[in-house]
Amino acid sequence: MKSMNYVTPFVLCTPPCGSDKDCARCEIKPCADATRIHDAVRLIQAGARATLVCQLTDLPKKLVKRIYIMLQGHPSPRGQMPFTDAWYLENDLRMLHATLVWQLHNRIARKNRSEARIVLDVYAVYQCIVDKPQLDLTRAVFVLSLMAMDxxxxxxxxxxGNAFLAPADEKHDIACPGCRLYHRYRCYRCGNAFDAHAMGRPRTVCSHCMDSKVSNANSSKRGRR
Ligand SMILES: [Zn+2]
Ligand SMILES: [Zn+2]
Ligand SMILES: [Zn+2]
Incomplete structure (x- = not known):
């Protein structure tokens, strides 16, 4: 994965009109324009492509492409947003981070705040609280889209008992990604660690409680790693 640029939250920024609110929809048009352009710059610096920046700021594509070139020295890469959730489902850690991004979004998102700022704030906090971000800005935004599209x-x-995200049509997911990671080498029933020599291979039988049942949560149809 490419290196990720760290984003500073907007808490201390004041809009040009001097108000204390988010000015992406300010009645004073130059203030709204300045706010959106500022947001576009922040999004590009955080790794967003021109298409995503247009989508989040409502700025004209031509302008965003020009800002992109000025900041990065090359045109925005072509290609679109991700379209399927396959990339997240390959890996429990990615799903764990996707859940975290969604929970942060629920706590941080406020009414009257522009989409661009919500995304930037969520992403800034996400980067602050994890050691190694698994999701770049585009992937983090796509998590929110997957939830919005049900x-x-x-x-x-x-x-x-913790909340976690799963595909709506996947009803067999009863364990969160955190528990799936934890129980990769531990018995679901008693929590006992499997023998060291069994590491690397999914185990279903625990020598401690002799639970020979294959746990639903431990058997993954997608072969998570
Ligand atoms: Zn304003
Ligand atoms: Zn769990
Ligand atoms: Zn056991």
């Missing part, structure tokens, strides 16, 4: 749903883990 392609993913929030569920509650049957092991730890």
């Amino acid at each position: 392609l993913w749903q929030q569920r509650h883990c049957q092991y730890c």
Whole structure:
């Protein structure tokens, strides 16, 4: 993955008109324009492509492309946003981070705040609280889209009770990605660690409780790693 640029939250920024609110929809047009351009600059610096910046700021594509070249020295890469959730589902850690991004969004998003600023703030906090961000800005935004489109749903883990995200049509997910990671080498029933020599290979039988049942949560149809 490419190196990610760190984003500073907007908390201390004042809009040009001097008000204390988000001015992307300010009645004073130059203030609204300045705010949107400022947001576009921040988004590009955080790794967003021109298409995503247009989508989040409502600025004209031509202008965004020009700002992109001025900042990065080359045109915005072609190509679109991600279209499927396959990339996230390949890996439990990515799903864990996707859940985190969604939870941060629920806590941070406020009415009257522009989409661009919500995304920037969520992404800034996400980068602050994880050691190694798994999701770049585009992937983080796509998590919010998947939830908005009802392609993913929030569920509650049957092991730890925490909320997690899963595809709406995948009803077999009963363990959160955190528990799946934790139980890769530990028995679902008693929590006992599997023998060291069994590491690297998914185990279903625990020598401690002799649980020979294959746990639903431990058997992954997608072969998560
Ligand atoms: Zn204003
Ligand atoms: Zn769990
Ligand atoms: Zn056991």
